[in-house]
Amino acid sequence: MEKAKTSRKPLIVAAIVFVVLVVAGLIIWKVTAPSGTAGAKAYTLTVVDAEGNETVHNLRTDEEMLGAALLDEGLIAGEDSEYGLFVKTVDGITANDANQEWWCLTIDGETAMTGVDSTPVEDGGKYGFTLTVGY
Numbered sequence: 001m002e003k004a005k006t007s008r009k010p011l012i013v014a015a016i017v018f019v020v021l022v023v024a025g026l027i028i029w030k031v032t033a034p035s036g037t038a039g040a041k042a043y044t045l046t047v048v049d050a051e052g053n054e055t056v057h058n059l060r061t062d063e064e065m066l067g068a069a070l071l072d073e074g075l076i077a078g079e080d081s082e083y084g085l086f087v088k089t090v091d092g093i094t095a096n097d098a099n100q101e102w103w104c105l106t107i108d109g110e111t112a113m114t115g116v117d118s119t120p121v122e123d124g125g126k127y128g129f130t131l132t133v134g135y
Contacts, residue, residue: 041123045075047091048130050101055091066127067116076116076129084117090129104132 061069095101
């Protein structure tokens with residue numbers, strides 16, 4: 001009977017360690033995930049078309065995330081995906097899949113590492129969409 005108790009002990013310890021690691025991972029993810037703040041924010045959106053022409057929009061929003069703010073303004077449209085909104089149209093210009101066109105999101109001139117739905121709107125932020133050719 002004692003053998004059965006000792007053979008379960010490592011399994012129980014492993015299960016407890018696993019649960020602790022999962023909980024710690026979720027806490028770390030929640031703390032480090034990008035989040036926006038509510039309240040009036042002014043920001044700039046620069047749209048660059050295929051010919052290199054720039055259109056600058058000076059905008060204000062109470063939204064926390066860029067995707068919602070730009071949808072409210074009617075500046076973007078796209079398709080919902082498992083990763084969030086896949087932007088296909090910006091400022092009335094639709095990317096042509098047949099030409100391998102797509103919209104590149106930038107934050108302060110740098111390519112964004114987040115999608116439009118998970119990019120927080122910062123007061124004074126400078127965002128951009130550039131119509132890009134080639135995958």
